[in-house]
Amino acid sequence: MSATRHFLTDLDFTPDEQSKVLDLAAAMKADKYGYQPYAGPQTVAVFFDKTSTRTRVSFHAGIAELGGSPLIINSGESQLGHKESIADSAKVLERMVSTIVWRTYAQSGLEEMAANSSVPVINALSDDYHPCQLIADLLTVREHKGKTAGLIMSYLGDAANNMANSYLLAGVTAGMHVRIAGPEGYLPSASIIAAAQERAALTGGSVTITTDAAAALEDADVVVTDTWVSMGQEDEKEARLKLFTDYSVSTAAMKLAKDDAIVLHCLPAYRGYEIDAEVIDGPQSVVFDEAENRVHAQKAVMAWLMVASGLAEDSRVEL
Numbered sequence: 001m002s003a004t005r006h007f008l009t010d011l012d013f014t015p016d017e018q019s020k021v022l023d024l025a026a027a028m029k030a031d032k033y034g035y036q037p038y039a040g041p042q043t044v045a046v047f048f049d050k051t052s053t054r055t056r057v058s059f060h061a062g063i064a065e066l067g068g069s070p071l072i073i074n075s076g077e078s079q080l081g082h083k084e085s086i087a088d089s090a091k092v093l094e095r096m097v098s099t100i101v102w103r104t105y106a107q108s109g110l111e112e113m114a115a116n117s118s119v120p121v122i123n124a125l126s127d128d129y130h131p132c133q134l135i136a137d138l139l140t141v142r143e144h145k146g147k148t149a150g151l152i153m154s155y156l157g158d159a160a161n162n163m164a165n166s167y168l169l170a171g172v173t174a175g176m177h178v179r180i181a182g183p184e185g186y187l188p189s190a191s192i193i194a195a196a197q198e199r200a201a202l203t204g205g206s207v208t209i210t211t212d213a214a215a216a217l218e219d220a221d222v223v224v225t226d227t228w229v230s231m232g233q234e235d236e237k238e239a240r241l242k243l244f245t246d247y248s249v250s251t252a253a254m255k256l257a258k259d260d261a262i263v264l265h266c267l268p269a270y271r272g273y274e275i276d277a278e279v280i281d282g283p284q285s286v287v288f289d290e291a292e293n294r295v296h297a298q299k300a301v302m303a304w305l306m307v308a309s310g311l312a313e314d315s316r317v318e319l
Contacts, residue, residue, distance in 0.1 A: 002310030006114040006121045007301055008107070010131045010169035011195060015203050017304075018138075018173050020318045025139050025293070025300035027316070037303045037312035038068025042098040044302070046124070049075045049104040054267060055124050055132075058294035059101055066299055071097065081109060090116035098311060099302055120305035122298075130162050133266050134170035135297035140290045141174075141222055144262050149175030149204065154220040154257070156213050156247040157274050158240070160186045163226040163266060168196045172205035179208040181216035183243055213247050217256035223284075224264045225249045225274045241273060249275040254284065262286045 006012060013021060028035055038044065044063045048056065056072065063070040073080075080089045090113045093100055100117060102110055103124035114121040123131055141148050148171075155167045159182030168188055171178035178196070180188060187209055188196075196207045210216055217223065228244045229237045249263065263275075263285045271277040280287060306312035308319050 002308065004114075004118050004120060005305050005308040006117075007131055007305060008110050008114055008121065008123045009129045010134055010166050010173060011199065012131070013173065015173050015175070015199075017319075018135075018170070021135060021297075021300050021304050022139055022142060024304055024317060025135065025296045026142070028299050028303070029139075029293075029296040033065055035299070035303055035314060035316070036067035037306040037314060037317075038063060038066045038098060041067055041069040043069045043071050043096065044099045044101060045071045045073060045093055045097040046101040047073050047078065047080060047103065048124075049102075050125065052103055052125075054291055054294050055103055058298055059124065062295045062299040062302065065295075066303060068098070086112040087116040089113070090121075094118045099306065119311065120302070120309055122301060122305070126162065128162055128165060129169075130166045130266070131170065132294065132298050132301060133163070134166045135301060136293040137167075137224075137264055137266070137290055138170060138174050139293045139297050140264065140286055141262070143289065143293075144286055145221060150177070151221040152177045152179065152219060153222040153224060154179040154181065154216045155224045155226075156181050156216060156249055156253070157225045157244055158182060158186055158228055159188055159209075161226065164188055165192050167224055168192060168207065169199065172196050172200035172203060172207060175203040175205045176222075177206045177208070179210065179216040179220070181210050181213045182247060184211055186243070187211075213253065214256055217253055220257040220261050222264060223249055223254065223257050223261050226266060227268065227270055228274050229270075244274070248273065249279055251276050251278050254279055260284075264290055267291060 060070045101122045107126045107128040153176045159180045228240045265287045307317040
């Protein structure tokens with residue numbers, strides 16, 4: 001029997017596997033109901049410790065389109081992690097559901113869940129990574145640029161958060177030249193940078209970490225940002241708005257990127273802060289394509305993991 005595959009960080013897919021998952025996502029987008037790894041219907045448990053719009057809707061819709069039954073469980077509605085250990089929960093869930101999806105806080109919880117589960121565990125967002133978002137983003141880049149390898153992707157803003165980590169790791173896995181710009185004290189950790197550099201050495205990508213927003217933007221093909229105030233940081237809002245002012249994706253900033261650069265934002269967006277309204281609502285923005293692609297990307301991740309784990313069969317899913 002195949003070893004169970006999980007998707008907890010962006011590095012859980014090799015460059016070749018990431019490319020195949022992206023190919024599968026494009027195929028699924030073209031054939032919405034043509035793949036049925038959860039026929040039965042099999043149940044997928046989707047836990048939410050954090051509020052959500054896009055993640056909740058995209059997983060629910062995607063699971064249904066794959067022939068499955070989504071079981072959405074909100075924070076406080078289960079005993080996971082407080083009345084029952086994560087390990088015990090995993091051992092119960094693996095006997096009842098075909099996949100476990102979890103949007104949570106600590107990455108360590110996801111790792112414990114996966115270590116005790118014989119069905120795939122998927123990180124739907126943690127404090128450290130947002131890997132499903134990046135599959136959607138890379139699919140969007142492919143659609144608008146025809147490729148990922150060799151492109152310059154520049155991220156501006158809070159560069160110490162989960163989105164910056166995932167853009168760095170997934171971007172170099174896709175062969176991109178990833179530039180991360182933020183103020184001192186808000187840059188990726190040394191361990192994330194080292195992991196990205198190691199992966200970039202395999203793909204021809206590269207890693208640039210800087211406090212110079214203008215240098216990061218020069219000739220960029222893809223410009224990315226994220227909210228400056230993430231969940232749990234609301235009491236830091238005023239300080240953060242001042243700290244990140246020079247890292248806004250403004251109309252002036254976009255003039256430093258290539259004329260045909262595209263703009264990504266995982267949403268929700270706060271116009272006038274991390275991004276100008278004229279940019280996110282302008283012709284270079286592909287944020288709503290990006291949002292839709294969460295469905296197709298996550299369907300591909302789920303189907304690929306099921307086949308790779310020996311829990312489903314589909315000759316069209318290339319491993």
